[in-house]
Each structure stands twice: as C-alpha cells, then as structure tokens.
Amino acid sequence: SQKIEQNSEALNIQEGKTATLTCNYTNYSPAYLQWYRQDPGRGPVFLLLIRENEKEKRKERLKVTFDTTLKQSLFHITASQPADSATYLCVLSSGGYQKVTFGTGTKLQVIP
C-alpha cells in the first residue's frame, strides 16, 4: 500500500538556521507533491506544489525538491523564525479526487 514517511519526532532548530524536513514515500508514483503547514487546532494551509517533472520550487524563504528516483522530497525553510514553528504535512497525489495521501507531519520548533 502507499506509504508516506515524515520524521515523527519533532525537529528543533535555532532561529536563523535553515530547517530541512524530509518526506519519503513508497509504493507510489505521484504526479504532484505538496507541502502544507498546520498550526495546533487549525486546518492545514497550502504552501507549495511541485510536479513530478520539476526538480525544485521556491517561494520566498521556502524551497522544495522532488527526487522521483529516490522517492523523496526535501522542504527547506531558510532564515527560520519562531513564527515558522508548526507541523508541516507532505501530501502526494496522482491527479483525480480520490488519490490524495497525507503524511503524518513533522513538528518544527524554532528556538529564539
């Protein structure tokens, strides 16, 4: 069955450093990979989408890579700030409404 693995343990990082979150997947060939941010008790918020034929995508301090050979995506937040503290979800899809798979998320804590 399709499986997404995100670091289940929280990631603690010093303010100003680059945070790197990992998303690995198995038994899947997604056409799209997305990253969402979720704060406690709130709904996820879309951050970035990358397609299978794209290697890298950037948006302000965010960068995502997508390696379909390694079946892995890396999500980077540069110059991290305490306000970046949240849980980040990796989401895979193949197009079509039903084929969307959510990871369990990695909790990021940026320490001042």
Added chain:
Amino acid sequence: DGGITQSPKYLFRKEGQNVTLSCEQNLNHDAMYWYRQDPGQGLRLIYYSQIVNDFQKGDIAEGYSVSREKKESFPLTVTSAQKNPTAFYLCASSWEGQETQYFGPGTRLLVL
C-alpha cells in the same frame, strides 16, 4: 471575505446520537471534501463531492453521511453507527482538476 467555514468549533455527542457538522465555502469551488484527523495519523478521506447532488465515499465512509444540495455547502453527519467518532474533522474545497485544497478551521468532536 472569501474562505471556508466550519461550525461548530467543538461538538459533543451523546451515545446513540447523530450529529451534523457544517461546512460552507464562498470560493466558488466545485469540489468539497471531508477528512478525519487522529493523533499520529495522516488525514483520512471520509467523503468527497465534485458537483452538486453527487458525492463519493472515501477511505473511511462507514458511519458517516453527507449531502450536497448547494455548491457552497457540504454538511457531514456522524451517525450512531460510527463507534469511534472522537476526532478532529476538517472540510476542504478545491477547483475542479486542481490539486491544491483549501481547508476550514476544523471541528473537534468529543463523545460524552
């Protein structure tokens, strides 16, 4: 002010009782979704709807029912047949054919 709203924020259910969670969007999105989020698990799809008066079961539809009488509204009923309803419920919407979903703030359902 465009967005997707859910109510109530907290809902308490007694044994044997049906309860209905509200979801409304004014984004003119075609598709709407209901997810359930449990600690340590990724979001799981309950039901989705692509157009008015049509909806499809997701991965965990048992014990739930939905309706889509209006484009803007997609209420979810948690029936007494759902034996473990305590969870955080998230509604989302998207444009047809688009992978990105927009989430509401969520409803936390607790059993008395």
